[in-house]
Amino acid sequence: MSSQVLVVEDLRRSFTQGDATIEVLRGVDLSVNAGEIVALLGPSGSGKSTLLQAVGLLEGGFQGRISIAGERVEALDNAGRTRVRRDRLGFVYQFHHLLPDFSARENVLLAGLVAGHPEKEARARADQLLTDLGLGARLAHRPSQLSGGEQQRVAVARALANKPVLVLADEPTGNLDEATAARVLGEFLSLVRGQGSAALVATHNVALARAMDRVVTLHEGRLAVA
Numbered sequence: 001m002s003s004q005v006l007v008v009e010d011l012r013r014s015f016t017q018g019d020a021t022i023e024v025l026r027g028v029d030l031s032v033n034a035g036e037i038v039a040l041l042g043p044s045g046s047g048k049s050t051l052l053q054a055v056g057l058l059e060g061g062f063q064g065r066i067s068i069a070g071e072r073v074e075a076l077d078n079a080g081r082t083r084v085r086r087d088r089l090g091f092v093y094q095f096h097h098l099l100p101d102f103s104a105r106e107n108v109l110l111a112g113l114v115a116g117h118p119e120k121e122a123r124a125r126a127d128q129l130l131t132d133l134g135l136g137a138r139l140a141h142r143p144s145q146l147s148g149g150e151q152q153r154v155a156v157a158r159a160l161a162n163k164p165v166l167v168l169a170d171e172p173t174g175n176l177d178e179a180t181a182a183r184v185l186g187e188f189l190s191l192v193r194g195q196g197s198a199a200l201v202a203t204h205n206v207a208l209a210r211a212m213d214r215v216v217t218l219h220e221g222r223l224a225v226a
């Protein structure tokens, strides 16, 4: 298998509103190697979320080629997209999007079960991930009973529950104060590294970006190496 978990070639996306068309992505090329952690920088509105949505197979309307773990994915039907997201990708967003009526453990466990892991294994993995993130004493807490940093740690554990080859993170700590953000991001990256996943992490925080393996910057619809 190729050591590149993500290859994006000539990716384009424009949005039309009334008479105006804005070209947000104008031919983006990007490769991410297995286990590599890449920071995606760029000013507000430069298209970071748009790029992550394309790679995450969450939105249509793109032109260009996307390969994930060696498989061309841009033309897959809905079932194929769901399969790739479930088996290959993990997602972390600025807001945790946890299921409010389920405990921390259940939120993470569900992601493992959906990915088809046997229940015993999925349970053990959920508990291990949460414990690694310092939440061993919070397994039965619901999201509303957790702090913002703890909620985001649960979201990180959930993103890793299916052992993704690539984690896509859009401002994963953007909702946290600076010190908590740095701590949660550090824990997130060390877990990602520990299990050999790659990650593409959109952030505004240049200092946090510099802690990653490589920084790429979206500028006028294309990627420049920082």
Ligand SMILES: Nc1ncnc2c1ncn2[C@@H]1O[C@H](COP(=O)(O)OP(=O)(O)OP(=O)(O)O)[C@@H](O)[C@H]1O
Binding pocket: 015, 016, 017, 022, 024, 042, 043, 044, 045, 046, 047, 048, 049, 050, 051
């Ligand atoms: N569904 C949509 N319809 C019209 N325009 C859109 C749509 N989605 C995004 N855009 C536009 O595309 C541009 C890029 O948006 P995007 O959210 O990808 O930027 P971003 O770099 O993630 O910004 P931020 O750092 O502020 O989150 C923006 O100008 C936005 O207004």
